[in-house]
Amino acid sequence: MIRDQYPRLHAPATSVAARTYELSELLVDVLGVTDVGAEFPETVTYHPTCHGLRMLRLGDRPLTLLRQVRGIQLVELGDAEECCGFGGTFALKNPDVSTAMLTDKCARVRDTGARVLAAADNSCLAHIGGGLNPRTIRAKRARVVDEVPDWEALRDTGSAIKADVQRRLPELLEQFEASVTAAGATVHWARDAAEACRIVVELTRATGADEVVKVKSMATQEIELNEALEAAGIAAYETDLAELIVQLGEDTPSHILVPAIHYNRAQIREIFERRMADAPPDLSDEPAALAEAARAHLRRRFLSARVAVSGANFAVADTGTLVVVESEGNGRMCLTLPETLISVVGVEKLLPTFTDLEVFLQLLPRSSTGERMNPYTSMWTGVTPGDGPQDVHVVLVDNGRSAVLADPVGRPALSCIRCSACLNVCPVYERAGGHAYGSVYPGPIGAILSPQLTGVADNASLPYASTLCGACYDVCPVKINIPEILVHLRQQAPHPPAERATMRLLSWVMRSPRRWTAALRLARAGAGPLGAYRQRRSGARTLRRLPWPASAWTRSRDLPLPAPQTFREWWGKQ
Structure with a gap:
């Protein structure tokens, strides 16, 4: 464009065009x-x-x-x-x-x-x-979102509802407890992960059961419930296919929505053959065959289980209703067959009214799986005599959420509906994978949620696991400004004294145009002979190796030396 079109539009651009190269x-x-x-x-x-x-x-x-x-x-x-x-x-x-x-x-x-x-x-x-x-989730999401003419209005509404929840959280929690209790269920309050695990273990032991079936739940992963149950002699069986694969492989999830995305089908077959005792001896790696093997394996668990553990996508304050959306039907089996149902729910999952689901049941499926609606949307309100579990418990978990709520900048992280849209567009997650985050919540949302839940000092690297490109903000269905929160958390992260001193010096220099110009002149004067030498030696004014701590930069990239002439100086002469 500069070389071919600009000279036709503006004759003086000819000299610039002659020096423009691909x-x-x-x-x-x-x-x-x-x-x-x-x-x-x-x-x-x-x-x-x-x-x-x-x-x-x-x-x-x-x-x-x-x-x-x-x-x-x-x-x-x-x-x-x-x-x-x-x-x-x-x-x-x-x-x-x-x-x-x-x-x-x-x-x-x-x-x-x-x-x-x-x-x-x-x-x-x-x-x-x-x-x-x-057929990628990212592409499917883009297609189904484009079908909704008021998508941006839906995002605004979802964001406003979640902001209202955060403003009125104590009031709504009490309303939810009253609604659930009136419907025949029992509400338990857990300050942290240890208390939540203790409650679930005690409730399970009270039934006399030594095993539970589980619906996919990020909250139970966050509090490490499976490990607590195992320590108490209670076997926990994941029933979501991807979670089952991860559990049998003795691994951890790498994605919020598709936890086993890092496995191929040959690896899944090998896991099934090695860890699933009732796997067919001639099991192939065809997806249909693998799904059928898992279905037969899980069906026996469903029919024999006396206790189920679930999470919840939403909890409705005015009715006491819990909502789980899923794609396989395993959740429906867990929520209807066992005698006892224990739901572990983060306090931020509340919605004020049942009609608010109209917004979120449009936002969530399109943003997560790229579908217009989820294949299975299960709702239950307390106990219904003669239908489904007759002993229903809800464990409301704080586990650091009150601290997040107290931070006006970081608070919007609690609006997350766990759709994973931010993971699917994040260039860092795409190349590093979920395990690189070392957190239950990977990707951009994990980079702002985990440090706030467990402390920035314990997750000091996560706020930096982003280029701040803003793609996550663009696709978030509830408009969480993840880049803004990342910058906020970076300011709270621990910094070595030398780094703090360097940043203060740079800040002082950059605040004044005069100081900045003088610093550039000084840098050019100091690097002039070295730049000329490198230009003759390698054809580029760059340094390929520097001593520590600058070696962290030159380990994977060259360091350019100051140019002999700034753009402003060149432009002034032209």
Whole structure:
């Protein structure tokens, strides 16, 4: 655009256009660099974009750079120079033709067997990426959200309802207790995880049972209920398929919605064969066969269990109703067959009125599984004589939530409805995975919730596990401003004295334009001889290695030295 269009619009831009280069062109032609020292041990295919081929005339310069990457295995793309069908507004004005072209391009990419597609144009990558991954939760969510004309109004309403809950939480909790008690159930209050676990263990022992079946619940994972039950001699059986896989594999979940996302089907079959005594001897790794094996295994648990433990997606204050949404039907079995039902519920799960569910039962399924509604939505209010569990208990858990509520900036984290939409768009989570967070709650929501529940000092790295790109805020169905809370928590995290002193000095320098300009001049003067030496030696004004603590930076990237001339100085001379 700058090189080809700007001179036509503004004649003085010609001189700028003559010195404007695409990155691969700058590296290969101007700087003479073909090896940037990169390492990427993956199978890669390359799509030459129309803009690069025909307007910028890049030729094979990007391929020249890719071929020098250590560990890379380049696979040639068939009909590589064929357009992918994006073309900016062309894809919007001619969607059928664009989709047909995209289908052809995606077929060629799949034929290569490559795990990674490279291109020099982000718009083409986004277009082809959408075609290659049309069934991802992220893509499904985008489609069903686009169907709702008042989606933003729904988000605003959901956010307002949750804010109202936080303002009136003590009042609503008492109302909920009264409603539940009037419906024949019993409410228990737990200050922390230990008290919540003790209550559940005692209730289970009172029934004489030595095992429980469980509905998928983040709250029970948070308080480590399974471990407490095991220590008391009570076996806890997860009935959600993904949770069952994780439990049999003696692992921990890596995603809020799909806890076993880090396993492939061959690994799941191996876990079933090794840990599931009643698995068929000829079990295959076909999804249907694995699901059937789990179904047969769990059905016996459902029919014999006397106690079930659940969480709740929502708890309605004015009726005492608890709500669980799920996709498999295992929750419905746990909530209806056993004699005793114990529900462990975080105090933040409250909604003021039953009609508020109208909002959240639209927001949650679209944001979580990309569905218009959940396959199973179970609601129960206390005890119904002759129908379902006759001994119903609700354990209301604080476990740090009051401390979160006391922080006006961090408080919106309690609005979370555990949809996991933020995980599905987070570039850090996508590359690091859930286990890297070391927290029950992974991803962006975990980065703000876990430090507040258990203390910032105990989770000092989590507020920094984000680039602050804001994608999580854009998709959150209740509009939690996660980047804002992350910055707030970073200020509370412990910092070494040297880091604090450095930041105070930088703050002092940057507050004054005069001091900042003087500091830049001083830095250029000090780095001038070194920059000239590095320019002659390596073709770039960068440092590749620095001593500790700056080695943390140069371990994975070069450190650029100050340029001989600032942009302002260059612009003034022009």
